[in-house]
Amino acid sequence: MLNIGCHLSTAKGFENMGRDALGIGANTFQFFTRNPRGGSAKKIDGKDIEGLLEIIKNNNFSKILAHAAYTLNAASASEQTRNFALEMMADDLVRMEYLPGNLYNFHPGSHVKQGVEVGINYIVELLNTVLKAEQTTKVLLETMAGKGTEIGRSFEEIAEIISRVELKDHIGVCIDTCHIYDAGYDIVNDLDGVLSDFDRIIGLDKLCAIHLNDSKNPFESHKDRHETIGEGSIGIETFRKIINHPKLCNVPFFLETPNELDGHAKEIELLRSIYRK
Template identity: 75%
Template sequence: MLNIGCHLSTTKGFEHMGKEALSIGGNTFQFFTRNPRGGKAKEINQKDIDGLLKIMKENNFSQILAHAPYTLNACSGTESTRQFAIETMKDDLERMEYLPNNLYNFHPGSHVKQGVEVGINYIVDMLNQVLKPEQTTTVLLETMAGKGTEVGRTFEEIAEIISKVELKDKMGVCLDTCHIHDGGYDIVNDLDGVLEEFDRVIGLDRLKAIHLNDSKNPINSHKDRHEKIGEGFLGEEAIKRIINHPKLKGIPFFLETPNDIEGYAKEIELLKSLYTLE
């Protein structure tokens, strides 16, 4: 089975997102834990949560993916911004326990000319403060395109962060196909080689989710501009190879392409038609 979904709005609640995912042919989805450009999260509605959990159980959902707000930058040069990141992730992880055994993804952040090592140490410091032995959520570092002073532009940077985290069993990786392509990894012509490198540097056992996006820009552009499936520099054939690669079997794929809900439904239908791995 192809585990596939897209990014959905939390405006109408969790149960609605579950129904919406089903309506477009998905069996998972991604959502922001709070306003992506702000800080406040909605109050938890247990009835709404229970409605989603029922939908997930009855429809054999894959794990769902919560996404931290873009404003979360654990390696900022500003102490108040770093503190906001710690408090936000701590709160998010506590709230995620209402949806146990799922995934939480965040952008490592930008070191703002402090240097990669300083940035990595700040990220590790945050993770060592917020991760708890009793949590059921797996926290994912997202692979980045490398624009500006982003941390996480290489597999080595991701691996270094994980190596310094005390509760490593709570950590995983979300691989973004647009980001790593724009970051210089040739998943169009050498998908096997890229996955072998990922396995050698990080370990494929850490790969828990994939953001499935085409790219508006050529390889190594460090731009991070997503495109609809088959309309960018990755192309439909490369996307087909990705979703059918045996080493990626069972991993949930999340679309973040520039689409409305009808567009996502068409992409999911296309991807299902390209899927041959059983």
């Protein structure tokens, strides 16, 4: 089964996100845990959550993916910013237990000219503080395009973080196709080679989600600008290979393309049409 969805707005509530997903032919979705450019989070509505859980149960949904706010920078040079990141993620993970057994994704952060190793130390410190043995949510490190001082531009950087996390069962990876292509992983001409490298360096057992995005920029541009599926430099043939790849058949896909609901519906319809059941 092709498990695919897109990013949906929490403005209308959780149950309505589930209904919107069904309306566009999706069987999963992604959402922000709080204001993506700030730090505020809406109060949890138990009845609203129950409505979503019922939709998930009755419609064979795959795991859904929560996305941390962009303001979360665990690798910051500022202690205040790092403490804010820790408090934000800790609160997010408590809130995620209302949706047990799902996924939570975050950008590893930017080291802001401190150096990669210093930034990684801070990220590991945060994860070893915030992850709890009893949690049911798996926390995912997202692969990045490598703009500025981003950490996570290489599989090796992601692997270094994971190797030092104590509760390894609670950590995984979300590949972003635009990001890794922009970072220099040639999924267009050598998808099998990229997946082999990922397996050797990180392990495919750690791959829990894929952001399925085309790229507005050429290979190895380190720009991170998403494009609609099939309209960028990655191209539809590569996405055909990705969604049909035997090593990726159980991984949920999430669109983060520049579209509204009707555009995402067309993308999902296109991808389902080229999926080999």
